[in-house]
Amino acid sequence: MRRLLPDPGPTTVEQQLDTYRPWEEPRGERPLIAVNFAATVDGRATIGGVSGPIGSGADTEMLAGLRTRFDAVMIGAGTMRAERYGRIIDDQGKRERRERIGLPHDPLMVIVSGRLDLPWDAPLFTGGGGRVLIFTASEAEPPPTATSLRIVRHRSSVNIVEAMRQLRQERGIRALLCEGGPGLHSELEGAGLVDDLFLTIAPKLVGGEAPRIIEGDLPGVTELELAWLLQEDSELFARYRRP
Ligand SMILES: NC(=O)c1ccc[n+]([C@@H]2O[C@H](COP(=O)([O-])OP(=O)(O)OC[C@H]3O[C@@H](n4cnc5c(N)ncnc54)[C@H](OP(=O)(O)O)[C@@H]3O)[C@@H](O)[C@H]2O)c1
DSSP: OEEEESSOEEOOHHHHHHTOOGGGOOBTTBOEEEEEEEEETTOOOOBTTBSTTTSOHHHHHHHHHHHTTOSEEEEEHHHHHHHOOOOSOOOHHHHHHHHHTTOOSSOEEEEEESSOOOOTTSHHHHSOOSEEEEEESOOOOOOOOSSEEEEEEOSSSOOHHHHHHHHHHHHOOOEEEEOOOHHHHHHHHHTTOOSEEEEEEESOOOOTTOOOSOOSOOSSOOOOEEEEEEEETTEEEEEEEOO
16 A cells, blocks of 8 residues: 555555544544545446445545544445444454553444344344444334343434534544445535545445435535545555635
8 A cells, every 4th residue: 555645655554554543533522523435436326326436445445444543333224234343343453452552342332223124134233243222213122132232212303413512422432434325424524524535446336326425405616625544556555624
């Protein structure tokens, strides 16, 4: 892997992320919030309805590396239904590395769901490792899960600003990584909550109806600045931030 910006030269995912310490920068009443997406050159965020075929092995390594740098990882219900997550860090060595840098063993897995219509047979719920917190507007009761599960209910829809405040104030979350999808990303951007955007640009064209990394209206144009740009073969790894 090469770093193109800043300071061009050889690097690795691990070296690059070693300098990234988001837990040291909570934003007052809320955590620092980063979002990670992989997209094709024509801006599509899925191939065949899922994200896996977009990026290369280096993209998977970047995602796995990012997961070791945050107190919490968050997804929307649409992503949970499409991707059927398991335990967010499935490698004991990586969990121990987190503890050595002062992070909890497992990140808190956060899901945002209006209807609580989730794939309860997915390994995230049946595996028994880690902790899951669901923000929902539904009054429905979830089935019993092997994994520790907590439900936080909001009225009519989840208030994302309040949810982020609750994570910081009541759960001590200092830094949160949102892995999508496009619906939840729109809400976070619309509320001005995204500090860092990690975007993998995969050298592929897909066309068709696949979603982009934001699906929904934004209140205006958001200007971003490029914090770093990495390259492996024809794939680019950008980190953008709000100036
Ligand atoms: N390329 C990538 O890096 C990437 C990353 C992630 C996902 N994806 C893809 O994106 C697709 C899913 O997109 P999506 O936009 O449907 O997913 P999403 O953003 O993960 O989920 C949308 C759902 O989240 C819930 N939600 C979000 N905000 C809410 C609020 N304020 N209050 C209540 N509920 C709220 C709603 O759940 P309910 O339906 O329960 O009401 C809504 O339907 C999948 O195909 C996935 O593979 C791609």
